[in-house]
Every structure is written in structure tokens, then in C-alpha cells.
Amino acid sequence: MKELDTSGYSCPEPVIMTKKALKDSPEGLIVIVDNRASKENVTRYATALGYSVETEEGKGNWKLKLSK
Amino acid sequence: MEEVKLTSLVRSSGCNAKLPPGDLHKALDNLPIKRSEKLIEGFESSDDALVYDIGNGRVLIETVDFFPPMVDDPEVFGEIAAANAISDIYAMGGNPAIAMSLMCFPSCLDISVMRRIMEGAIRKCDEAGVVIAGGHTLSDREPKFGLAVTGFADKIWSNKGARPGDIAVLTKKLGVGLLMTAHKAGENDAKEAIIQMRTLNKKAKEAAEDLDIHAATDVTGFSLMGHGYEAAVASGITLLIESDKLKFLPGAEEAARFGFVPEGRYTNEDYLEDKVDVPESLPLYRRDMLFSPETSGGLLLFMSPLDAEKYLRRFPDAFIIGKAIEKEGKSVRVI
Numbered sequence: 001m002k003e004l005d006t007s008g009y010s011c012p013e014p015v016i017m018t019k020k021a022l023k024d025s026p027e028g029l030i031v032i033v034d035n036r037a038s039k040e041n042v043t044r045y046a047t048a049l050g051y052s053v054e055t056e057e058g059k060g061n062w063k064l065k066l067s068k
Numbered sequence: 069m070e071e072v073k074l075t076s077l078v079r080s081s082g083c084n085a086k087l088p089p090g091d092l093h094k095a096l097d098n099l100p101i102k103r104s105e106k107l108i109e110g111f112e113s114s115d116d117a118l119v120y121d122i123g124n125g126r127v128l129i130e131t132v133d134f135f136p137p138m139v140d141d142p143e144v145f146g147e148i149a150a151a152n153a154i155s156d157i158y159a160m161g162g163n164p165a166i167a168m169s170l171m172c173f174p175s176c177l178d179i180s181v182m183r184r185i186m187e188g189a190i191r192k193c194d195e196a197g198v199v200i201a202g203g204h205t206l207s208d209r210e211p212k213f214g215l216a217v218t219g220f221a222d223k224i225w226s227n228k229g230a231r232p233g234d235i236a237v238l239t240k241k242l243g244v245g246l247l248m249t250a251h252k253a254g255e256n257d258a259k260e261a262i263i264q265m266r267t268l269n270k271k272a273k274e275a276a277e278d279l280d281i282h283a284a285t286d287v288t289g290f291s292l293m294g295h296g297y298e299a300a301v302a303s304g305i306t307l308l309i310e311s312d313k314l315k316f317l318p319g320a321e322e323a324a325r326f327g328f329v330p331e332g333r334y335t336n337e338d339y340l341e342d343k344v345d346v347p348e349s350l351p352l353y354r355r356d357m358l359f360s361p362e363t364s365g366g367l368l369l370f371m372s373p374l375d376a377e378k379y380l381r382r383f384p385d386a387f388i389i390g391k392a393i394e395k396e397g398k399s400v401r402v403i
Contacts, residue, residue, distance in 0.1 A: 010079060012253040015327045037331040044327030044352070 001025075006042070007034040007061060014038040015045045018066075022049070028067040034060060072177055074145060075252060078136035078210045080331065085135050086289035086361070088335035109160075109226060117156045119224050127221050131156035134170045134214020138248045138363060139262060142181045146188025146213065148265040152288070152364035153215035154196050158273040159286040159367055161225035164196050164217050169203030172212040185213050196268055225284035225369075228302035234282055234392040235376035236307060239272035239385060240264055240366025242292060242357060243320025250319070250328035260317050265364040272367050275383035279375040287365035291336045292389070293344055293358050293400060295368060300392070300399040303370070309358075309390040309402045311350060316357055324353035324360075332361035344400040358402065 004021045006014035014033055021029055028051070033039045039062045043053045046066045054065040078085075101111045108127060109119040117131035133153040137145040150167075157164040169189065173182050182205075193200055198217065230236075244261045251258035269286065283303055287295045292309070300307040323329075337359045346355060370392055371379065380386055 011331050012249050012328050016253050035331075037329070037334050040334065041327035041329050044325065044329065048326045 001028050001030050001065070001067075003030040003032065005032040006038055007032055009038070010035065011037045011041050015041050018042050018045055022066070028065070031064045031066060033062050033064060039064065072181075073140045074137040074142060074181070074211060075140055077174060077176075080136065086332065088332070088339060089290055089294060090335070090339040108224070117160050119160065119226075125222055127162075127224055129157050129160045129162040129219045129221060129224065130216070132170070132214065132216040134212050135363075136210050136212050138252075138265075142184035143188035143191075144262065144266065146185040146190075147192045148262075148364055149185075149213045150189040150192035150196075150215055151266055151268050153217050154192070154198060155269045155286045155288075155364060155367075157217055157219035158269040159225070159284050160219070160221065161223060161273070161281065161284060162219035162221035164198045164219040167193060167198050167200050167215040167217045169200055170212070170214050170216065171203060171205040172208035172210065173205060174209055174211055175207055177211065189213070189215065192266070192268065196270055225281045226302070227283050227285040227299040230283035230299060230303035230305050230307075230370035230392045232305055232392055232394045233372070234305075234370040235373050236296070236309075236389050236391055237369045237371065237376055237379060237386050238287065238292070238366050238389045239269065239369070239383065240267070240287075241315045241317045242287075242362060242365070243317040243323070243360070244362045244365065245291075245330040245332065245360040246320045246323040246328060246356065247317055248363065249330045250323035250326070253328055255326070255328060256319050256323060258319075260319075264317065267364075269367050272383055272386065276369060276371075276379055279371055279379060281369055281371055281375075283370040285368050287362050287368055289332060289361040289363070291333070291359045291361055292368075293340055294336050297340055297343055297400050299368065299370070303392065304395055305392040306394070306396050306398065307390060307400045308393050309400060310388075311354060311358070311402050313388055313390065314357070315387050320357060321353055324356035329356050330361055333359045336361065340400075343398060344402070345398040346402045350402065
């Protein structure tokens with residue numbers, strides 16, 4: 001699964017990046033987010049598009065696994 | 069010089085750029101502030117402006133507000149910043165009169181942009197009957213603009229007079245923060261949000277002038293929940309928000325569902341989490357709409373049911389959001 005690192009970006013940038021990345025890999029994506037707003041917002045975006053989201057907490061970041 | 073997009077120069081914008089309330093309290097609570105007998109509302113209250121007794125039953129009201137741009141058109145930004153700054157005077161029941169401008173301006177921008185921001189501000193000030201009498205400008209990487217506004221009143225509306233039985237009325241729709249976040253992402257033209265931000269709270273205030281307003285504030289960066297909480301605590305009541313009565317700008321719900329949620333929504337909730345009561349069953353997007361920052365939002369007015377009826381007839385843009393009840397558990401309860 002492709003990985004997208006949004007660390008260092010603040011909202012709405014990580015959602016825009018996720019939107020673009022999902023166009024290239026509509027089957028699913030791993031998104032790294034480093035703040036709560038990005039974690040919540042990317043999760044909302046993916047859920048609204050019908051993806052299921054698995055969240056794994058790392059050191060100072062989260063790994064969101066978006067899959068259909 | 070090539071036209072630079074104003075919003076491309078800033079990290080956060082509008083009232084969303086406010087420092088989170090929790091941090092603010094940590095920094096400012098219990099500072100050794102001196103008191104002045106003539107200061108009716110000062111540092112210790114969370115009201116919208118300072119109120120100073122100038123004698124003969126008159127008071128002076130003063131407020132300051134400035135922020136980074138949320139729109140690219142310099143004139144529209146100037147209008148929004150002015151309408152937002154002046155609003156605090158209306159929220160205290162005053163008539164704004166004079167203002168000083170605060171401008172932070174990047175060297176990469178053509179100086180004509182500054183002029184256009186001022187033109188927008190002056191246009192809005194004219195509409196409010198405010199004269200800009202000077203200001204201060206700094207060179208800064210991020211543009212920011214706003215006003216320090218002075219107004220006068222015979223009788224003020226503070227945020228601490230709400231009584232059980234009062235109706236809570238809001239004069240502008242909610243959802244500006246959500247729509248502007250979607251707008252920043254290129255997902256929404258935010259046309260109605262921009263119109264609403266440019267609209268002065270002048271008419272909303274004037275329609276209430278001969279009514280008995282028990283408490284008032286305006287809804288900006290701390291969201292409906294945050295400003296409602298401040299008024300409820302100051303008044304010693306519980307504010308009951310009836311979520312099905314709230315009105316939102318078109319597109320706000322969709323922006324929330326798709327994750328175009330401003331960061332301030334999360335810091336607002338962090339601060340308020342243990343202070344307000346929101347049912348678990350409330351859909352997430354509704355929660356987003358309650359906690360999202362507003363920019364240049366409406367007046368939140370508390371008045372008797374009879375006055376509320378009169379007010380809604382005079383100012384049909386306004387709507388009831390709930391009511392004040394005897395303090396019971398948390399200061400804000402959403403149903």
C-alpha cells in the first residue's frame with residue numbers, strides 16, 4: 001500500500017494531499033499525520049468516501065490505514 | 069509586481085488564528101492587574117470589550133481585534149476585519165465612533181495591496197459611522213489587519229445578565245469556519261460565508277435597542293459553545309442549546325463531513341470538554357458545527373420570550389438557539 005506523509009502540514013493541507021493521493025491509488029492508502037486535527041480530518045474525509053480507517057499510534061504521529 | 073494571493077501567505081486565518089482559550093488562561097490568569105474604580109468591565113471578565121465610566125451616565129467601550137486574511141481580495145479582507153472588530157462594540161450595546169488600525173504587512177506584497185485593505189476597512193467604517201483616526205504598521209512575513217475601536221453607550225449589555233427563562237437568540241448563521249476551511253482547500257466558493265462576514269452587526273444591534281437585553285456577546289473564534297459557555301458562566305445559568313433549532317450556512321455540513329474542519333474546532337473542544345454537556349448521540353458533523361470557530365459572527369442575545377418574539381419580527385435573520393435555565397450541572401447543555 002502506498003504511503004503518504006503529511007507531517008509538518010496543517011489543515012486543510014493533509015486532506016488535500018490525501019484527496020490527490022487517493023486519485024492515484026483508489027484502492028487504499030497509508031497516511032501519516034502528526035497532529036490531532038489532521039488525524040480527525042483525514043479520517044472524516046476517507047470515511048465520507050466510504051473507506052474504512054484503521055488508526056495506529058506512533059511516536060508523535062499516527063498511521064491511518066485507509067482501505068475499501 | 070505579480071499579484072500574490074493573500075491567503076497563501078498565512079498559516080491560519082480569521083478568528084481561527086486565535087490562541088486556544090486554555091493556553092490564554094494559563095498565561096493570563098492571576099496576573100497582578102491593578103484595578104480602576106472607573107473600569108466597569110476589565111481584564112478579569114471575559115467580556116467583549118473594556119467599559120470605562122466617563123460620567124453623566126455615559127460609558128466608553130474599547131476593543132481590539134486583528135487577524136490574518138481568510139480571503140484573497142484585499143478590499144474584502146479590509147471589510148471583514150473592520151466588521152469583525154467593530155462587532156465587539158455592538159455586542160456591548162454601544163455605538164462605535166472612532167478607530168485606529170493595526171496592520172502587519174509583508175515586503176513581498178505590492179504596497180497598493182495595503183491601500184486596498186484600508187479602502188475596504190474605511191468603507192465598512194463609513195457604514196458603521198466610525199472614523200479611522202490613525203494606526204500602526206509593522207513589517208511582518210504574514211499579513212494581518214484589524215482595528216482598535218472605541219464606542220460609547222448610556223447602558224451596556226454585558227455577558228453576565230442572562231436569567232433563567234431567557235430566550236437565546238443568534239443573529240447570524242453558523243458555519244463560517246468550516247466553509248472557509250473548505251474554501252482554502254478549493255472545495256467551496258464560500259460566497260455566503262464571505263457575505264456574512266462582511267455584514268456589520270449594526271442592524272442586529274439597532275433592532276434590540278429599545279428591548280430589555282439581559283446579556284449579549286458575539287460569536288467568533290471560540291465558537292458558539294465557547295462564547296455561550298462564557299456568557300452562561302458569567303450569568304450563573306445553564307444555557308440549553310436546542311441543536312435542531314440551529315441554522316447553518318449552506319455547505320457547512322458537507323464541509324464538516326468531508327473533514328474540512330478548522331484546527332480551532334479541536335482546541336475549542338479540548339478546552340470545553342469537561343465544561344459542557346454534548347450528547348454522545350449527536351452526529352460528529354453536528355459536533356464539528358458547534359465547536360468550529362466563527363469569524364465576524366452574529367450577536368448572541370438573551371432576552372425575555374416576549375422581547376424575543378418582537379426581536380425576531382424586526383430582525384428575521386435571527387433565530388432562537390435555546391434558552392437559559394437555572395444552573396444545573398454543566399454551564400452549557402446541548403439537546
